[in-house]
Amino acid sequence: MPEPLLQAVSLECERDSRLLFQNLSFSILPGTVTRVEGPNGSGKTTLLRILAGLNDAWSGELHWCGKPREQNRESYLRNMLYLGHRPGIKPLLTPLENLRALMAGRRPVSDEVLLQALAGTGLSGFEHVACRNLSAGQQRRVALARLLIADEPLWLLDEVFTAIDAAGVEAIEALLQQRAAEGGAVIVTTHHDLQLPGMKFITLGAGENDEC
Numbered sequence: 001m002p003e004p005l006l007q008a009v010s011l012e013c014e015r016d017s018r019l020l021f022q023n024l025s026f027s028i029l030p031g032t033v034t035r036v037e038g039p040n041g042s043g044k045t046t047l048l049r050i051l052a053g054l055n056d057a058w059s060g061e062l063h064w065c066g067k068p069r070e071q072n073r074e075s076y077l078r079n080m081l082y083l084g085h086r087p088g089i090k091p092l093l094t095p096l097e098n099l100r101a102l103m104a105g106r107r108p109v110s111d112e113v114l115l116q117a118l119a120g121t122g123l124s125g126f127e128h129v130a131c132r133n134l135s136a137g138q139q140r141r142v143a144l145a146r147l148l149i150a151d152e153p154l155w156l157l158d159e160v161f162t163a164i165d166a167a168g169v170e171a172i173e174a175l176l177q178q179r180a181a182e183g184g185a186v187i188v189t190t191h192h193d194l195q196l197p198g199m200k201f202i203t204l205g206a207g208e209n210d211e212c
Contacts, residue, residue, distance in 0.1 A: 038204030
């Protein structure tokens with residue numbers, strides 16, 4: 001069995017004096033898609049933000065490639081891609097400008113590659129339109145274009161199917177399967193009925209949590 005990319009041991013988190021989850025342990029292996037499931041308010045987004053390093057109000061252990069994450073934080077952040085349930089784009093910038101900004105500090109990417117990614121999410125003809133003039137679905141596609149040029153081994157995706165039409169949903173499902181087939185790992189939350197071959201699950205809001 002390959003070494004896990006990410007391991008969580010006995011995670012616990014409270015919010016507003018309410019326990020969201022405790023004794024939560026899991027291992028994320030290369031080549032897998034893992035869905036975080038549970039009722040509204042069970043902590044799905046909170047868990048992804050913890051994994052992304054955006055929430056420090058938790059206890060337990062997180063390991064990246066066999067080492068404590070905090071001892072290997074720079075490597076972790078460099079090799080992890082997080083897309084939140086909000087598009088995270090700047091409305092005054094165009095899709096091309098937003099994609100440039102999203103890639104800043106990661107690695108150099110030519111405008112040709114960025115334009116191809118935008119075309120791949122159905123934004124041909126809108127590359128130079130201010131995002132404030134785009135629909136919610138089009139704004140979401142700007143953020144999703146990031147996935148078409150991503151080389152990070154771990155993806156954390158929160159409600160990635162929001163405001164996406166049926167054709168877009170199929171394309172994203174295929175992209176997640178491709179990422180796993182290439183040896184990457186995906187952790188995703190979604191209200192969409194996502195069913196992929198070999199998909200793993202992390203279930204919240206069900207009492208004691210066991211390793212998956």
